[in-house]
Amino acid sequence: MGKSQKKRSMRRHNPVRVPDSHLPKGLAAASSSSNKTEAVLPIIKKIENADPLERKWACVAVSNLIHNDPSTRRLLQGKNVVGTLIGRLTDSEEEVVVEAAGALRNLCIDGGYEICAEMYNKNILAPLATFIPKISSVLSQYVDSPKTASENAQKVVYEFSENVITILWCLSETSNKALNAVNDLMLVPFLMAFLSSRDRLPLTTVTSAAQCLYVLTDDNPPVGDEIRANLSYVSCLLEISKVRGAPDVKDKTSAAEERAVALGILGCGILRNLAPFPPPSSIASVDLDKEILLPALLPAVSSVSLQEATDAVRGFVQLQSEKSEGNDKDLKHSPRPDHKSEEELGLERVETSLRTVQLALEILTGVCATLPDPVLDPSIDDDDDDVFVSGDADDSAMDETPDEPMALDEATSHNSTPAPLFLPTLLEPLLALIQPTELSFSAPSPHPPTTSALGAIHMASFECLSNAFFALAAAPAAAASDVQAGQRVWAAVWAALAAVGSPADAAPGSARAAVWDVAVGVLWGVGAVWPGQIAPEEAQVQALVALCDARRDDAVRVKCVGALAALAQHPHPASLDANRIIASYLLALLAPGRTGTETMLQAVESLIDIFADEGAPAEANFRAGNVLAALAGAVEDVRRAVKGIDRKKEGGRELRRHGEEVRDNLVAFVRYRRALGV
Template identity: 50%
Template structure:
């Protein structure tokens, strides 16, 4: 099917025309105008999604002559995203819910099976319009997530909010982006050297990351109340989907950045203040979500945590050693790791704790984290830790205490961690042998590597005679 669409020049040219109409179509006036605008924007974003899904598009289609991401997709998505404030949308939805008056029903109809009235109240129409806009934003974020699967091209995002690009939407963009300004991207006190110029973050970090952080912040309608249904399920569903899509996009961005930076965020023009800003914003969103995520109807809250922890891991890995953890960070992450039944989420949580433990001055936090990691190792883990989280915990302890000169290494020596690691070797070997080579070949290879690293690390620490 995709190949048929891709090779159909008339179809792809039609999609391009939908996204970039040569002349503005006539628009209705009055109360239908906003609904028409919302539907038109939704159609353009949907056309962008189809074009990206079938790309690269071959000649002779006119769509083959343009850079889809730079010239078509991003100019279409940016005004959709920059014009949306989810907090204001939730407030407008709540007002419509409060003002809703059911359509009067005729009580004494003698005819059975007659069609119901299709009349909708102004409140119902407003809620439908808001849902259309919210779903359009959700789709735009999903498209961006695909674009950010690799490190965003600086040329694509460098002019996204500038005066030279998207001039027709200048006022709308400026108004929408005001919401991102209170997330400070200037980092005025970034340098330890007096007079040194603060490094400038890459363009995509300012134009993409800051607005995304706004989209992850929950509203009063984002999730059903604990123990009660949502006052308007369609709005709640759309809002929570936006938060999750924004987190997925951030997750892709920071995984790509961590891979590209190779432990040196300064090579991307980033400093620790940028990492702290992102970490605090995502943590603040998760705090608002709350930890009551296991009850029926709260699946979206749990999904926020599952994906949000991945973002925290990406950020803390990129800025490893620079983010000072608080007691709340450590306690909540440990509780979450113990509570989640998903091994992959456990791995992400352990990875986040590993990175936070490597802040040199946070000796107490390091002790809390390392004690938890040791509790996951055999033979003392009860119940036994699943294989992937176990390997992540072993690898984390090796990484944390690979440099004996760190201030927190005192915890390794005074806590007799070496003896605990020695006792875990046989259990780790057994866990690695239990990995099916045929079904989970990559995991088996990684397990053997972690097992060998553990033995070598024990020998190294013994040789130090500290």
Template identity: 45%
Template sequence: MGKSQKKRSMRRHNPVRVPDSHLPKGLASANATSEKRDNVLPVMQKLESAEASDRVWACAAVCNLIQNDPSTRRLFQGKNIVKALITRLSDSVDEVVVEAAGALRNLCLDAGHELCAEMYNKNILPPLTACITKAPQVSTALDVYLKEPKRTFGPSERMVMHLSESIITILASLAETSNKTLTAVNNLTLVPFLMSFLQARQKLPIATVTASAQCLFILSDDNEPAIEALRTASEYVTTLIQIAHSPDPQTPASNGVNGKSKKAAEATTEESQPVDSERKIALQILSCGILRNISPLPSIIPFSAVDLDEKVLLPRLSPLLSISLPAEAARVIATISETPTSPANQQQFKNALKTDHKTPQERELDLIEQKLKNVQLALEILTGVCAALPDPSAVTEEAANDPDVDLDDVEDNDVASVDEMDVQAEPIAEATNPEAKGSLSRLSSLLSALALPLLSLCHPTPLSFPPLDSPSPHPPTTSLLGTIHIRACECLSNIFLSLASQGGGSLTPEDLQAARDIWTQFWLVLSAIGTQGGPGQETRGELWVAAVGVLWGIARLCKGSLEASEEQIQVIIAFCNSTADEQVKVKCIGTLECIAQTPTAIEANKIVSSYLVQCLSAPAPQAEPLLQTVSALIDIYSDEESPYDINFRQNGWLDSLQNAQDSVRKAVKGIDRRKEGGLDLRARGDEILLNLRGFIKYRRALRL
């Protein structure tokens, strides 16, 4: 089993999206639950109006009507809003293009990857590309402005920035949708375009610069074309280092406004200043993430000799973990209670661009949301920093497919004794060289510095999940809080798994005691999470999955010295039985295995092993959990002199293992080596089957 790092095939959770997978499918249910259903048809009609002002109004109205309202958004989707807005990207009136791009951007953020795939299938990329490359919309206008230092940043430039931000956000969302859409975005060769915003950050609105950095962060995540484009341009790397390493990023104090328009925009700048301050922090975080994605840095960069994690990322990101989520949730609730309720004022959409002026309550909610986004983003990067697992030795395809290596044909008398073989499914690598010891020391420091802040971020607030019988009072905050809890759990999990893999036996007694203390405190977190299911509670389930990774990491690190209560054991067993995810089952079984190896916990050993033996005879068992179960039982009872070995002898579990051989053999034979990970799993299955035969032979010979 590996660390909790994301892969390209597992799309990153959209922190802005309001989850709606729990809603009933179909337009009838959306029509029944939407309070704005009567506005949908008039908006769709005005999108086709001959009057440009009507088309502008309609595009802007879409943004307003779908905000935090998945039912209305689905009604628009049923009217083919995506195709209608894509058509408007080629409108002859620039204001219509800007508003259409903004509406598509909001649809991306609100509806997630399925709608992004729909946009791609409906050919959104050609008009987006045209917006970037053709005057007067982005590149040309931007180039003219940047080459004229005294040029006034007026309404047309602000319109270009609005359009740029929307287009960049759409492209970032497409890049995360699937490998097919990522390839299409790669073909646009966006890195120079995006880096131009970061390089000119002193002159441009921070919101647009941050959107560019967000897109670069996504594109540089395990994506070789973008990584290569960034690494081979030393000026790009230098810019990223300047932003990430500077205590005060060079961002525009006047939000990209100067000259004649400065006075007119002072009110807007003052209103957005707190949010812009948080966006500057986001820009630093994103630059850190991009640098980590493209590391190691080119040797021609003097900064390449610096330990990026130790000297830049941790000092920049760790302070963000001190945020009090309960306090921020309370601020949201208090702000909502102060927000005046009034009917929607459609007149606001008459202007070419939406007004930037917001109520104090809206500005407060924007500020909190941006702060939470920063924490979520920092945790996402720290998840990688906290993972230091060595790559397992890969099994070559030639060996895995060699028919002569099929261990089903090995005779029992060819099997080594249990004393001569490794019966542990996942041996912990010994930290025997200076590099490994240095890594262990670094991980120990991470445990001391990050464990308690991360533990605090795992703990849910009253706003972390929607109420069981009603929507969240503020869905964006609820979505962000849930994501933060999950990411914090993943960071904790990686720290403990990495420590165990690097040689947990070399840790100080103080470190091991700290891990056991966190085990105790983490169960309080699990109690607060609760087990409520049903529509709208999907994030709670995802959090439990991440939480099991924490339990497994601590258990592996503290194997042989971890005491768990019967109630805790039963909770893990219940979760293992309730999930259909093979990897989650493996983690549950692995956690139970480690608990069962505490010499003084004879009763806990009996409860765990009884459950594992039951799993051996489960109908149609999943291959990987079954192999983990067999490996666990062999590992637990590999030492017949252990105090808890009495359970093995008194309950006749040797016979149970003997009887399970056929089902284990069938499970191993049934592993599809053509699937991802199939080669390694088959090799591991063959090894465990060999170990099982040797273990049975050895225990029979003891005659205990």
């Protein structure tokens, strides 16, 4: 079985609050889909007006126009709103600078990679770099002597700091080039100052600093090394991580508590990014996962009800709609007041709660990913390939291969870490969090940020389950006896997928398609822990075949093949028809050009597993389907595919090694089966 998908192939961006991938590209399309087209051009002009009040008003208006409105945001982008606002960061009036930073911050959060890349390319880091020492100086003054400035002045500085920090956080996830540029700003002392003074600063600003640090410590050695080398920084993070409790979406007065929980979860995430810690740090001898992370993370994912969150959002949206009737004309051409309604605050609290759960799940996904990387033998020569022949050749060409097919994971099993003992505690909340609500994939959504957050939670929950079961597969004895648990997880995943919809109906790149792609990894993991224990159902087999055929991504297709193999191994005579259908499909995947190399290799592994026992009921299908001849005939094609793997590409060396193992096992299996003479 392949290794778990425990490493991200790209940097993780803060969740886009209003996904707009469904919108057509181009300025004309944005103009036709926005109901605020007439307001855009006057606002763009006013950003550069001679009157500072007009400039300030226009910056505020940009934030209002893009609120939950990706069409208008794209229309503003087409009018160079990013470049115009960056120009206002050097405005002579401080209030204009503050509002411009706020508008850019909101564009970052609502726009994602594309708009952040545009900001980086238009050199937003130059003015931002000048703000950091100024903010540090004022922050130190306010912390040491809080009475030196009015409450309103402090509020402006803290909000401005939050805006600058959030922009930096978003930029650091845009590209490696942007990340390196942010690293050059040496932000660790700046950000840690907010965390160290958290009891004297607004929680929202401190949380933004923690979020930025969480991103910057993710696989980023310069920042990680700097923090690990400072014992006071580590101690501060350790204190922050000691959070207990969970956000409660039903409690309308819990905004501060929810932000405090979010800060604690971020502290956990930063510590996990930084681990392991070298002595003399006191945390070096601590079991980070068991003693610090799990006690904080498990309550966060166990105490939230997605259905209650959905019901709360529907209630707030309904009240908003009722109150807004008759007020549209008054608010249409002017910025909204800073004061937020109870409904807006309620929606924000729900979103904060859901995003905190998502963050906790992301960290838990890393905790669950306990499979080690395989140990590669550097002595293996790239050209050290035996020549294998098809089934029509003499068996002597296979004489140097083992008499018995070796276990596919035998070479690395001694490096496997114990299965996560916390899984039984984590299982129930995860199975609840994968179940969609009526808002999870709603289009159009009555509240897009909630829909986005729910989709992200489903994805993170599936990823967490996937890694957990791959970890269990490395040491299956801990779970193999509890067959009912595996069957219950299998049923829960299919129940969730039924609510998501058919894979054939999920548009490529959509949230529904993404859920299918990650959920099938859970099915593969369950099948690996409990092979032969899951009874196949015709609809499930058809869905997995349809998904495999619909995808061109080898990673997804490998999962599909693994899940199908788990069903094909069910030994009951009633399952023989499914075994025959699956085996026939997997054999077809061995044809040259039919699929990618990784999928071909997984199909070979799966067929060996399915027909490993010549005394099993499936032997009848093995003989009737002439599987041995088909496998023997595929040896040469597999050999060529393995030989064609480029070790110089990312992951190529590992794939080549794995391919050579599969090739050897295929040859050994064919020889062993022929030797049986049955």
